[in-house]
Amino acid sequence: MLNRKQILKNSKLYSLRPYIVDDQGILRINSRINEAKFRSNEKNPIIVPKESKFAELIVKEKHLRLLHGGVTVTLSQIRRKYWIPQEGQPIRKIIIRCLAYKKYSVKPADQFSGQLPRDRILESPPFTVIGVDLTGPVYVKLGNEVEKSYIALFTCAVTIAVHIELVSGLSTRKFILALRHFLSRSSNFKTIYSDNASTLKCASKDIQYFFNIIKDEDVVKYNLP
Numbered sequence: 001m002l003n004r005k006q007i008l009k010n011s012k013l014y015s016l017r018p019y020i021v022d023d024q025g026i027l028r029i030n031s032r033i034n035e036a037k038f039r040s041n042e043k044n045p046i047i048v049p050k051e052s053k054f055a056e057l058i059v060k061e062k063h064l065r066l067l068h069g070g071v072t073v074t075l076s077q078i079r080r081k082y083w084i085p086q087e088g089q090p091i092r093k094i095i096i097r098c099l100a101y102k103k104y105s106v107k108p109a110d111q112f113s114g115q116l117p118r119d120r121i122l123e124s125p126p127f128t129v130i131g132v133d134l135t136g137p138v139y140v141k142l143g144n145e146v147e148k149s150y151i152a153l154f155t156c157a158v159t160i161a162v163h164i165e166l167v168s169g170l171s172t173r174k175f176i177l178a179l180r181h182f183l184s185r186s187s188n189f190k191t192i193y194s195d196n197a198s199t200l201k202c203a204s205k206d207i208q209y210f211f212n213i214i215k216d217e218d219v220v221k222y223n224l225p
């Protein structure tokens, strides 16, 4: 085997220039990097027939060790010790049969984006149409005490400008304080959108209540000069 002439030219092994390295008769590939500072397994990986059960076991083991790694990464790990000829992509064939790999590698279905709502595209000054949401709790240090607080995020639907307010609790009153603080800076607003978080729903009810009082005929008359 040390002599290539012993391998027929039409043999699949011919291009790998195989040779036997030790008395165990292991057939290894003769690479061009013998001078490199790699381990001998890396320089001369063991040739494994691609149709063999052993090749399949190697692929499965490496693939699992790499937490269901893809073809390229599995192949590169295998080649640190073994050389499985890749005609017909045998490694790929084994990996794509794995159900977990299929689940991770599947691409999401294409979907068309819907039309943007009017509020998002009509030209208007910043913060005319606002979206508001509260983040999860953040802990704010006040002197020696740490207070559980939240961040109210006001987003302009048209310009995507963002305004941030600290809310020191989830009560309606505290949220309305933050809202007042925000609205005192940007008085253009016409519409505010939010999700159904109870703080925001209660705040909406309270604001509606006071808004109705302001609109009440008696109050309007009373305010007239």
Ligand SMILES: [Zn+2]
Pocket (backbone or CB within 6 Å): 063, 064, 067, 068, 069, 098, 099, 100, 101
């Ligand atoms: Zn897998």
